Amino acid sequence: MAEHYQNYVDGTWTETLTGETVETVNPASPSETVGQYQQSSAEDANEAVEAASAASDEWASTPAPERGAILRQTAANLDDRKQELTELLTREEGKTHAEAGGEVQRAIDIFYYYAEKTRDMGGTVKSASAERTNLYTKNVPVGVAALITPWNYPIAIPAWKIAPALAAGNTLVLNPASIAPGVAVAIFEALDDAGLPDGVANIVTGPGSEVGDAIISHDDVDAVSFTGSGQVGHMVYDAATADGKRVQTELGGKNPTVVSASADVEKAAAIVAAGAFGVTGQACTACSRAIVHESVYDEFVEAVTERAASIEIGPGDQYEMGPQVSESELDGTLEYIDVGKNEGATLTTGGGQPDGDRFDDGYFVEPTVFTDVGRDFRIAQEEIFGPVLAVTEVNDFDEAVAVANDVEYGLSASIVTQDHTEAERFLTESEAGVVKVNAKTTGLELHVPFGGFKQSSSETWREQGDAGLDFYTIEKTIYDNF
Incomplete structure (x- = not known):
């Protein structure tokens, strides 16, 4: 009862x-x-x-x-x-x-x-x-x-x-x-x-x-x-x-992680996946966008796709990723997945509801990765609030910062890099209230201020x-x- x-x-x-x-x-x-x-x-x-x-x-x-x-x-x-x-x-x-x-x-x-x-x-x-x-x-x-x-x-x-x-x-x-x-x-x-x-x-x-x-x-x-x-x-x-x-x-937020040319790609994939798919993507600080330098783009896509596909989904008392909180939230995520497909992004993994007995009644959705995402695509601009990652390729650091800032939100942002100059520039130039280096966009210390810029x-x-x-x-x- x-x-x-x-x-x-x-x-x-x-x-x-x-x-x-x-x-x-x-x-x-x-x-x-x-x-x-x-x-x-x-x-x-x-x-x-x-x-x-x-x-x-x-x-x-x-x-x-x-x-x-x-x-x-x-x-x-x-x-x-x-x-x-x-x-x-x-x-x-x-x-x-x-x-x-x-x-x-x-x-x-x-x-x-x-x-x-x-x-x-x-x-x-x-x-x-x-x-x-x-x-x-x-x-x-x-x-x-x-x-x-x-x-x-x-x-x-x-x-x-x-x-x-x-x-x-x-x-x-x-x-x-x-x-x-x-x-x-x-x-x-x-x-x-x-x-x-x-x-x-x-x-x-x-x-x-x-x-x-x-x-x-x-x-x-x-x-x-x-x-x-x-x-x-x-x-x-x-x-x-x-x-x-x-x-x-x-x-809300539309939080980016920049993956620079100097990044350890496996580490970057782990950081992005944790930020994107933790708490089923239902966090205002969740990583919704990966902005990746062209020199490591293919390697990163392969690594983050593999991580997303390996996540075990199911009831939260037994599995790595639980359901969305309600049917309406699930429907909203599935609608954005359709939007991504229609916009011409490449779906590398996920994109639907998982099959199996344990998923029959619950509001489950697969961790989803889109690549070849244009900076003006809706899935790169609008908050989804589900486990959906949009990956965008850039030519250099300046373009990466421009793409990261090119949204109406400014809550959390991170960069994965081994270049100290890039890290310092990103900390200064990022238009976000929380900025991190070599860390996921989610996760907050309780004794420091939290808040966003712009529409966040x-x-x-x-x-x-x-x-x-x-x-x-x-x-x-x-x-x-x-």
């Missing part, structure tokens, strides 16, 4: 006012129901915001180390349930056990990290021009934060929004994606068990078009943090900024590390004349 989950509002687990629920399924076996969640309304969302607003002053005045103690205990609570949450994430989102376990551990680490940051939440002391004057700054919380999170990292992304918001003294309401909200609900179970005061953090499940819109537009909300599609993100940004709210959005971000505030705290605080300058 599927687990029944409730909203968490004002310190109480509660049913939605609509009385309606929605079920999630296992994408590897869609006939299996995983969880039953509240199909909440705008009225439910408004109650959650009002609870957060009522709790705001008391939480803001709570000493930061005391807030940190609750975050620390939350991390410990999640750690105690790591195996359980790993299995839930795999069943609900489709990641492999290794990928899901890594994501759960990241959420644990994020709460531990921000728990320690609360010890250093003071401002800075400056020298005053006048005598008998203390001149210093103090960071104060923004207020009530509305958090909207996607399904592809259903515990890590909520964690890296929730933890800094609470550490800085804000209260919040989270609306997670309806496809895989179970592990996000678990964060609130951990917070509740850690002794979080009533109303400080609230979660309301249900459609973003209703619940998300309600919390974003509520007058008591001071800040909005959104991660998701570009189309929705731009609407969120416009609506929130029109109301004078502080906003950060992290959106609002280019306002970064997430994670100290930057994550910056978004949730306002600096006050104090002149204390004694």
